[in-house]
Amino acid sequence: MTTPPLIALSDIIKDFPGTRALDRVSFDVKAGEIHSLVGENGAGKSTLIKTMSGIWAHGSFEGGIEVEGHPVEFRSIRDATAAGIAVIYQELALAPEMTVAENIFLGREPLRMGTIDYATMTTKAHTLLQDLRIDINPAERVGNLGVGHQQMVEIAKALSRDFKLLILDEPTASLSESEVTALLILVKKLRERGKGIIYISHRLNEVLELSDRITVLRDGTSVETLDIADTTEAILINRMVGRDLNQVFPQRDITPGEIALELNDLSMAHPHLPGRKMLEGISFQVRKGEVLGIAGLIGAGRTELLECLFGTPRAPWKGCLSLHGKPVQIRTPRDAVRNKLVLVTEDRKGNGLVLDHPIRVNASLVILDQFCTAGWIDESAESVAVNQKCQELRVKAPNNEINPEALSGG
Template identity: 40%
Template structure:
């Protein structure tokens, strides 16, 4: 095949971080004038690959070759890749909310006349470019007054203003509602017809199937498969198989669970996004958990898992739009985190450093932080009780530290997570929600956390395990709910589930 028909070839890209090989001999070839989809699980290396391509990781920090439009490229920074004609639209939008559309589009590329900005010219061009992306709005509007969908279009318009040849969209629809998503996909087809090549990173298979001409699947830093397809006729099962085809080794401790009665029930839970009006992050979610049962929640990033859990946990996230909670058969209203804790609910957040821990604290004060009443005697904290509790959990959970008075930042990720778990075990909850409890933890520590989860279940607690690692859910949970775009799309017992079934329900809205 003629090399010139490829706009981009990335050959044997290898990128290492201290201790981790994020990309290992990855190859990617993108034909001119196509929409090329890249898919893979969270953490598979998709974003790292795009950062290598766009110069975020400069030439020299990775091995391999990038050939763009027939020439080998050695980007030192984003500016260089941009001037070559590569633009990347990130998941998190990067515009300045307090400035107008015009100002944002020409940010860093201002049109100057006699050393001053030529506003008239900038506005005229902005107007033209906005038309190309199907927006007919006043270019003076401030970015903060636009919806997320429109912002994304402006972001694309900005890329177009720089004469882009290759447009990379990193999970472009993850923050959009359905109408905006459909609109965006239409725009991508339109761009394609105008000769702009697009790379779309996504794990929404229906979108990939609808518009892509080629698919590359990355798994654990390797290219697994790469093939051309005819848009609209993509074999979803084939992609799913490639995405999850990892073998489950013996990474999960043996466990026999004996579930009791249903003690936690959520019905028709609805939550609206606090930032995007009208976008529902949870749509009529209903589920239940038994005492002593481990219930898994499978869903990809942005599916609404965390939002659902944080909303249940004392309405800590979003705007509550309806739904009921029953604990041990009795309906309860959890209007604050404090009342949720009082009712025996505990939530271990996914973002340990920003939500789980006060990094200024030491282990001793962290362990008791969620239930200070327990060590309060006649209005004063009993520091001795506190120390005893901390020592107790240190021994029980084998937290590796020289002393409980050490700061939590001195601990490794796994030990930090144990401290967070201690903090919640200290509240003696009946229902334990664990959101990605093993993220960023090495394999050995994971095993210990798994054993701990089993112990908690054996002690009769209802455990909810949210994870984006399917093998983890299959290895740990008794029952798994799948969640996609805020809806619960399936419930399946772990014995009957496999990764393909789950991945299908996590990426496609159920058609039942």
């Protein structure tokens, strides 16, 4: 007798206003298997996992879901969790004012004489973090951690539960190389223990290293499910974009121009550790037509450096910044924008977007003065400009009046 898969989705259809996000998608995962989902931004990957994790309740989509051969109707995240499904979402779901230990055991706190046993909870969290080789103090407030460390707390939180199926949505996007290696080893160990894993990533090298099977989504449809033995990176790219790409990164013959930005001897005090510096003696140049990469481990100060340049430093800093050969002082984001500097934030939900305002408003915030006359906003001109930019960037949305929270993570 054939053992049924841990979870099986059949002919899933999910519609949003003006667009079909999933169109008759079928997908299954077996015990002891890593089944990866790949596809371009907006292909439907995140929407699909939301149907099997209870975020989209039964009745909000068409199609069926079975867990170990039995039909289920998840009406909430709690229902999916009770069925043994754990999810680590692309968007972190942590309480920033609570400690690492409190986040890991939120809703499942150990009790002693009717009250929370904080000592036991902290000890259990410390043991779990050590087992996962995560170097984080369980008593640290999550809001003090960088996004990469917060991602590791999410992983520990999911793994603290007794689950059958683990869904990982872009888990390595904010991790250092050593943390990625530790995570991949951990995922392989979970497979050996008979757990089912759904792995979603744009990093095809990770997908090819981990997967037993790979399903490719494109424009809300399932293009093909491939066994790893029959798969190469070229095949995956072909299925994802619908054509062959002879060169993923074609060589370009570009001669950099004059210096556009120059930074000399930037130093900044550590925002939390008196007497220490977060940044010290940083200097570099960026020329026109050039891409400068800034690399480093989590906590090395990459984000803090860019925040200084954009006028949102976490502590006072010193140094000399020049744009096109002229010294400038940028004390606020308004100063940065006036000097034509823009910042794509690491945390788009917390710092980048106003989630309860439409795409039109978010996209035009920093250039709103271009659409204002005598104190009034010309929403028609604003909408035309935003629509044009959305088309250029291939933003998949029915219109620019929907809120960003309705979009895919990409």
